[in-house]
Amino acid sequence: MDKIIVGLKRVVDYNVRIRVKGDGSGVETDGVKMSINPFDEIALEEALRIRERGDASEVIVVSIGASDAQQQLRTGLAMGADRAILLESDTVVDPLAAAKAMLAIIEQEQPGLVILGKQAIDNDNNQTGQMLAALWNRPQATFASEVILDGDTAKVTREVDAGLETIEVDLPAVITVDLRLNEPRYVKLPDIMKAKKKPLDTKAFSELGVATDDAFSVGLYEPPAQRSKGIMVEDAAGLVAALKEKGLV
Amino acid sequence: MANILIIGEQTDNALNAAVAKCVTCARDIDGAEIHVLLLGSSIDQAAATAASIEGVAKVLTIDAAHNANPLAAVYAPQIAEVAGGYDYVFGPSTTFGKDLVPRVAALLDVNQLSDIMEVVDARTFKRPIYAGNAITTVTVKDGYKVLATVRAASYRASGEQAAAPIEAVSTGAEIPAHSRFVSVQTGASDRPDLQTAAKVVSGGRALGSEEAFKIIYDFADKLGAGVGASRAAVDAGYVPNELQVGQTGKIIAPELYVAIGISGAIQHLTGIKDAGTIVAINKDEDAPIFEVADIGLVGDLFKVIPEIEAALGA
Numbered sequence: 001m002d003k004i005i006v007g008l009k010r011v012v013d014y015n016v017r018i019r020v021k022g023d024g025s026g027v028e029t030d031g032v033k034m035s036i037n038p039f040d041e042i043a044l045e046e047a048l049r050i051r052e053r054g055d056a057s058e059v060i061v062v063s064i065g066a067s068d069a070q071q072q073l074r075t076g077l078a079m080g081a082d083r084a085i086l087l088e089s090d091t092v093v094d095p096l097a098a099a100k101a102m103l104a105i106i107e108q109e110q111p112g113l114v115i116l117g118k119q120a121i122d123n124d125n126n127q128t129g130q131m132l133a134a135l136w137n138r139p140q141a142t143f144a145s146e147v148i149l150d151g152d153t154a155k156v157t158r159e160v161d162a163g164l165e166t167i168e169v170d171l172p173a174v175i176t177v178d179l180r181l182n183e184p185r186y187v188k189l190p191d192i193m194k195a196k197k198k199p200l201d202t203k204a205f206s207e208l209g210v211a212t213d214d215a216f217s218v219g220l221y222e223p224p225a226q227r228s229k230g231i232m233v234e235d236a237a238g239l240v241a242a243l244k245e246k247g248l249v
Numbered sequence: 250m251a252n253i254l255i256i257g258e259q260t261d262n263a264l265n266a267a268v269a270k271c272v273t274c275a276r277d278i279d280g281a282e283i284h285v286l287l288l289g290s291s292i293d294q295a296a297a298t299a300a301s302i303e304g305v306a307k308v309l310t311i312d313a314a315h316n317a318n319p320l321a322a323v324y325a326p327q328i329a330e331v332a333g334g335y336d337y338v339f340g341p342s343t344t345f346g347k348d349l350v351p352r353v354a355a356l357l358d359v360n361q362l363s364d365i366m367e368v369v370d371a372r373t374f375k376r377p378i379y380a381g382n383a384i385t386t387v388t389v390k391d392g393y394k395v396l397a398t399v400r401a402a403s404y405r406a407s408g409e410q411a412a413a414p415i416e417a418v419s420t421g422a423e424i425p426a427h428s429r430f431v432s433v434q435t436g437a438s439d440r441p442d443l444q445t446a447a448k449v450v451s452g453g454r455a456l457g458s459e460e461a462f463k464i465i466y467d468f469a470d471k472l473g474a475g476v477g478a479s480r481a482a483v484d485a486g487y488v489p490n491e492l493q494v495g496q497t498g499k500i501i502a503p504e505l506y507v508a509i510g511i512s513g514a515i516q517h518l519t520g521i522k523d524a525g526t527i528v529a530i531n532k533d534e535d536a537p538i539f540e541v542a543d544i545g546l547v548g549d550l551f552k553v554i555p556e557i558e559a560a561l562g563a
Contacts, residue, residue: 017515018382027383095351096360123378125363130321130351139322139428142348145490155431160344161444161499162260163435163491167320170427179480179497180490215360215393219386224377227522230543236556239528242544246526248448248505249472249561 001112001171003058004047005105008076009037010069011122024220036072039117041079043177045184046147047115048080055149056112058082062105064093070200077195078187084198089205093212099131100210106136111172113154118143118176129176139169142176250280251371254332256340256349257287257308258319259295266445267341269302269406271399275339276304276407277368284309286331286418288324290317296415303408308415318430319345325352326422332357335394339365342398342500343444354396362387362397376400380496381519401444402502402523436489438476440466443492446475448505449524451494454481455510455532455550462487465509468554471561477501479511495520510550513538530554 012018013033020027036044047059061076063069064087073084087101106114119126133140141147141156145164148155149171158165159178233239243249253275258265268285275283285299286309293312300308311327332338332353340346340353342364354361366384367375373388374397389395443449450472452465462482469476477494478487494501496516502523509530511517518541521527529542530550539545546553 012379018379020383027379094360096355096358099355121380124380125361126347127351127354127361127363130348131355133322134325134352134355137425139425140348140352141428142321143344158344159490160433161491162433163489165433166431168429168431173427180484213360213393215390216362217388217390219373219388222384222386224381224384224522227527227541227543229540230527230545232539232545232547235546235548236553236560239530239544239546239553240557240560243505243526243528248526 001056003060003109003111004050004056004113004115005102005109005111006040006044006047006059006061006076006081007102007116007128008040008044008061008063008072009117009120010034010063010065010072011037011120014038014121020221020223024222026221034068034071036075037117037120039119039121039177039179041184042179042181043115043117044076044079044081045182046177047113048185049182050113050149060085060109060111062087062102064089064098064101064205066090067202073200074195075187077198077200078191079185080191082198084200086200086202087205087208088202093205094216095125095127096131097210097212098128099135101205101208102128102132103135104208104210113172114174116174116176118178129174133174136174139173140176141167141169141173143178144175145178145180147175147181250282251278251336252282252284252334253278253337253339254335255283255285256328256338256346256353257285257295257299258341258343258345259287259289259292262289262292262294264295264298265341265343265345266406266442267343267401268299270401270404271339271341272302272304272407273404274365274368274399275337278337278371281337282306286311286328288316288327290314297412300412300415301409303410305410305413307413309418310415311418311420315424319349320428320430321349321352322425322428324349325356326424327420328353329356330420330422331418337395337397340398342400346398350396350398357394357396359394359396362389362395364400365397366400366403380516381522382515400500402500436491440469441473441475443475443477443494444499444501446503448472448474449477449494449501449503450474450507450509451477451479451511452482452487452509453479453511454485456482456487459487464551464554468558471558474505474507475503479514479517508538508542509554511538512536513541
């Protein structure tokens, strides 16, 4: 195939301890480390491996977000993507609008495959890939733990509640990836230098002509209810006694 | 009066336990009429189970050979057609629902709420974000259909009732040929199902090997418990992926959860925070699991578990 499109979202780094702001207006992001959504990094790694095997000629990374998402696109270029597109928006873009925007890029680029993370670790929606596949009227293979390309089809093993499900889809298709698909490569310093010269196009999200709605209004954010601290027991006998007291054994 | 369509899930003609939990969530929308839609091939038993869930007014079935396997691309256009007449469309936050509901939402051109954990009022819902580290309250404006997945672990199953009517429906939706089911590999076991078991025993990286994990299976069998694992144990190859408990695995709410040799990464804790009683056994007294455990025991699991088994007289 010619092209693979990969989505990269800028999110709070997965190692950061998330804190809800005191006034409930959101979570603390000031001075917090931002990174590529970990699932998206796995998506990009898979695309790069496909290209390196000679099954694709170009990997394009696309992000939707504020201008500082350029940092994550540059990291994607340093990992090995060929070029990047930023759909710049200063407001939060909901999954349906994100899917519509990705579709607009697909119509321009005509990729053979779109690979996305199964969800972003900020809003945990797990929607964009499925929505994109629906709007594109193409197959979806979500939660992938193995992808085998064979000509115009892909055999994808999916992590489902029952175990591992394998489906076969015609290309082009949307694949969303799970954690065990691969281990993303580390970026090396010379690659960071090289990435500075790779093309990064910025388009205003508003110019895509994507209809957005205001169906959802988000009210206050709150920290989750905390479990109260329990008791420590000294030994097995103490544990069994505590369980018996609660009627659990 | 509002009406709610719940997208049911079944496997081999057995209804998924998450459906009765979705019904409980739907019953929090005051006065709504609740229908369950089931797709599959030969699904009479699953439909009968759904019809007997307290609060269900009607079960709709699309029983067809092309629905034999749960492919989202095949199911979604049929569901979207049926869903047109409903104010709410809910599905379970299982991998089935997570795969399918957004595809339906896009076909209906509406946004979707993921993982409803609480109904505040008919248009307002709470849901977790950032792996459960923050909870948001989202209001869906009037005039929009509410598409959502329901976080099953936040709800108890609705009870039983005299069977509601079951009605076969058909749609004119085009069935795509571009997606095909190949196989499913599942670790069949006689143990209680991880997602519905009243008791769950989970093992972590500290087990050290696939062979050593046997101590977890044996202990679970003595308690009549289901078996789970941390992501570290799955990644290390000790157990298959379907046993993973946590943010990217299964979110569960058993009455008793026993975490053995699990340090308690936030992603794991997200999967168990609705458990009734959490027991933690770990060598490291500083392990984060002890911050959420109701009963904690610092010790070597290979020494402690046989002692517990002996004390239980099992």
